[in-house]
Amino acid sequence: ECLKCYSCDGPTDCAHPRQQLCPQNNECFTVAQNYDTKLNGLRKGCAPTCDRVNIEGMLCRTCKFELCNGETGLGKAFEKPAILPPQRPFGMCF
Numbered sequence: 001e002c003l004k005c006y007s008c009d010g011p012t013d014c015a016h017p018r019q020q021l022c023p024q025n026n027e028c029f030t031v032a033q034n035y036d037t038k039l040n041g042l043r044k045g046c047a048p049t050c051d052r053v054n055i056e057g058m059l060c061r062t063c064k065f066e067l068c069n070g071e072t073g074l075g076k077a078f079e080k081p082a083i084l085p086p087q088r089p090f091g092m093c094f
Contacts, residue, residue, distance in 0.1 A: 001060040002018055002022055002024055002026075003021075003022045003026065003027065003028060003046065003064070003065070003066060004019050004020065004021055004022070004028075004066050004067055005019070005022055005026075005028030005029075005044065005045060005046050005067065005068075005069050006018070006019060006020070006032070006044045006058050006067060006069050006070060006071055006075070007019070007020035007026070007045040007046070008038050008040075008041075008043065008044050008045070008047075009043050010042065010043070011039075011041075011042060011047075014041050014042065014043070015040050015072075016075065017018075017040075017044055017071060019067065020045060020046055020081055023046065023087060025048055026046040026047055026048055027046070027047065027048070027062040027063060027064050028044070028045075028046060028062060028064075028065075028067070028068050028075070029043075029044065029045060029046070029047045029050055029053055029061065029062045029063075029069060029077070030043075030060070030061055030069045030070065030074050030075050030077050030078060031043040031046050031050075031053060031054055031055055031059070031060045032058065032059050032061075032074050032078060033058055033059070034059070034061075034065070035059070035074075035078060036074075037073050037079060038073060039073070039074065040072055040073065040074075040084035041069075041070075041073075041074050041075075042055060042058060043055065044061030044070075045069075045076075046061055047062065049062070050062055054061060056063055056067045059078075061074075061077035061078055062077060063075065063076050063077040066089055080092050
């Protein structure tokens, strides 16, 4: 099963990325300069690993589902997991 990912190169291009059909065994990636998810990233596309596409000194993350690297922003790969509400200790139900 081949993924579709957003693809772009450079901050200007990444404001309007195009969709790309990836080769098999590729994931979607986003390269960014920091964790500000409002930025559009520096590079997006398909790659087997981040090693092949990262820019030195930058952050790179991959994700494994359709268009997960985000048309705008940095995409799902960079979203921090939601903080779970604290659990009540057992035996506290009155």
